[in-house]
Amino acid sequence: MTNALLFKEWKKTKWFAIGAFAVGLALLAYIFLKLGRSFRLVGLEHLWDVIVNRDQFLFRDLKYFPLATGFCLALAQFVPEMIQKRIKLSLHLPLPNKKIVFSMLGFGLLALTIIFVLHVAIVLAFAGIYFPKEIISSIIYTILPWYVAGITAYTFMSWICLEPTWKRRIFNALIMFGTLQLCFLTDFPGAYGLIILAVLLIPFYVLPFGYFSVQRLKVGIQD
Amino acid sequence: MKNIKYLIIILGSLLLAWLLPKSYHLVTDIASPNIFTYYSSIDKAFCAIEFDEKEGHLIRKNIKTNRVYSELEFDSILPMFYSTQLFADGRMPKSIDGIDINPRIVNSKKFFFRVKPADKNKPHIPLYTLFESMSGRVRIEMPGDVFRLRDKIEFINPETNEINTEKSEKFNHHFVKRGFQFPAKMAAGNPSTRKAYDEGYFIIDNMNQIFHLKMVNSMPFLKKVPLPSEIVPEYILTMEPDDRSFYAFVFDANKKLHLITTDSYKLQEIPTPNYDVDRDQMMIMANPLYWNVNVVSSRGKEVMALHADTKEIADRTLIEGQAVGTNYSKYFLPFAVGFTSGNTKYIKPIIHFGSYLVLVTNFLLALIFVFIIRYRKQEFQFIPVVWIACTGIYGFITSLIFNR
Numbered sequence: 191m192t193n194a195l196l197f198k199e200w201k202k203t204k205w206f207a208i209g210a211f212a213v214g215l216a217l218l219a220y221i222f223l224k225l226g227r228s229f230r231l232v233g234l235e236h237l238w239d240v241i242v243n244r245d246q247f248l249f250r251d252l253k254y255f256p257l258a259t260g261f262c263l264a265l266a267q268f269v270p271e272m273i274q275k276r277i278k279l280s281l282h283l284p285l286p287n288k289k290i291v292f293s294m295l296g297f298g299l300l301a302l303t304i305i306f307v308l309h310v311a312i313v314l315a316f317a318g319i320y321f322p323k324e325i326i327s328s329i330i331y332t333i334l335p336w337y338v339a340g341i342t343a344y345t346f347m348s349w350i351c352l353e354p355t356w357k358r359r360i361f362n363a364l365i366m367f368g369t370l371q372l373c374f375l376t377d378f379p380g381a382y383g384l385i386i387l388a389v390l391l392i393p394f395y396v397l398p399f400g401y402f403s404v405q406r407l408k409v410g411i412q413d
Numbered sequence: 414m415k416n417i418k419y420l421i422i423i424l425g426s427l428l429l430a431w432l433l434p435k436s437y438h439l440v441t442d443i444a445s446p447n448i449f450t451y452y453s454s455i456d457k458a459f460c461a462i463e464f465d466e467k468e469g470h471l472i473r474k475n476i477k478t479n480r481v482y483s484e485l486e487f488d489s490i491l492p493m494f495y496s497t498q499l500f501a502d503g504r505m506p507k508s509i510d511g512i513d514i515n516p517r518i519v520n521s522k523k524f525f526f527r528v529k530p531a532d533k534n535k536p537h538i539p540l541y542t543l544f545e546s547m548s549g550r551v552r553i554e555m556p557g558d559v560f561r562l563r564d565k566i567e568f569i570n571p572e573t574n575e576i577n578t579e580k581s582e583k584f585n586h587h588f589v590k591r592g593f594q595f596p597a598k599m600a601a602g603n604p605s606t607r608k609a610y611d612e613g614y615f616i617i618d619n620m621n622q623i624f625h626l627k628m629v630n631s632m633p634f635l636k637k638v639p640l641p642s643e644i645v646p647e648y649i650l651t652m653e654p655d656d657r658s659f660y661a662f663v664f665d666a667n668k669k670l671h672l673i674t675t676d677s678y679k680l681q682e683i684p685t686p687n688y689d690v691d692r693d694q695m696m697i698m699a700n701p702l703y704w705n706v707n708v709v710s711s712r713g714k715e716v717m718a719l720h721a722d723t724k725e726i727a728d729r730t731l732i733e734g735q736a737v738g739t740n741y742s743k744y745f746l747p748f749a750v751g752f753t754s755g756n757t758k759y760i761k762p763i764i765h766f767g768s769y770l771v772l773v774t775n776f777l778l779a780l781i782f783v784f785i786i787r788y789r790k791q792e793f794q795f796i797p798v799v800w801i802a803c804t805g806i807y808g809f810i811t812s813l814i815f816n817r
Contacts (some may be wrong), residue, residue, distance in 0.1 A: 380536030
């Protein structure tokens, strides 16, 4: 039964997931071409100098890609469920509601994590060729909050979609915007170094919120 | 279910504790007046430029006598600060206090040195550029590599991202020979090609010893700075002044400031007002006669004039911080959460607590909440009431919205 549920999620999101990965690859190709041009024009010594001594960050174009991916995946997965309250059908499957909701969310998170891990791995593989470990570690500390924001955006957007009333959706959205801001407080490279573990916990904190809204739907709260 | 609801209420309250005070300050904050002060080598007193509320414009005055000067008079009272103007006008005295004054002396002895907490408290990539100090060229050129200091010194070629083994071993051998204890705690240098000469790096090793590292004719130069036992260096900033009289400023664990002079690396203590490198701002405005040491802290602006040669205190004064209006937020906002600060480039949570009087507001809000849930015909909820008593307006708003 769980496999059938996951297959349904895959049918809903496969084109979006493949599309997001492809767009991510295109974005990386653009960034690498741009950097390759800089390597040829000014040389790597100058680039290392501006990274180390002038706090420049070369992968800033990545900033909003994970956020957009997280938002869109949640919409692709949960908007069809909320049209005509189709999710009620899923909730009538012979499985505990908790398992149904967390299987759906788990599927989305897994898909998003795979896209993001591949994306980050390509960035780090490229950076590993041209930069030493000190700069790579700064890159990781800088981009990690952006990818966490993507996963957090997915969990929040799922919560908003699953919420049965519009009034509460607005409040949920306000909480989402406030929380997501935490991942974009500064552009200074490596600024999240001291609290990176706390940032990584944000999506896990938000994950159960979707189940709360489903329970509200189950008890009959609606507009 | 209830647990998830409480998770939402906690998150909402913390977000409000961050965003409400931020919005309050966005509306109410006004700039604190920054008064320019400089020690007059003519009046032998601090002079200032400040905004006169009554006159509605800037006034220039002697702080001690309160005498107000015109712009032209003020140039003459502060000849070292306005030296360029006075030399151009031909108004600069030939000598002051028996010291000959000419453009060469003034320019070589005049410098500005500024330290902000965020200069120290920021993420830093531990790679350093070591220039050739004796290239024979007028212009400093990039060396073609950078070095790292971990359990040894390693030079890396940026073009290939590979370690230059030969150079690394040559330098490493020198480090071991001189008794350098890896890993280094910090390395201070000025990795810019836009300077007249290069003095390399001053490095604090793992045993709190300071070493001076340079590259001279492609060979390593590493010298230990003799430190008195009571000085434990915490932070170093280097400078390459035109008169080559010193190498660096050393901030020690006792919050004292020292100068590493070019006279056999002798340390000279610089008297300063109370200064915390992690919280206060310092600016030294030096000239051939006096060093003006300014410290801006929560107390206000403390200024000290030191004799340039002996570093003895000539005069000092405190310009107290002016109250910038009553902060009413402390009566209804129990605490404020922040993540950014002018003292650091790092993102980290910072909490400021309001007045204890806010507990009255919290109690009233908890009471109102009890009435509201009775009006809504909901059962009494102990946890949200306690939460509101602790977090006040933040818990009250989120509990009202997310309680159902």
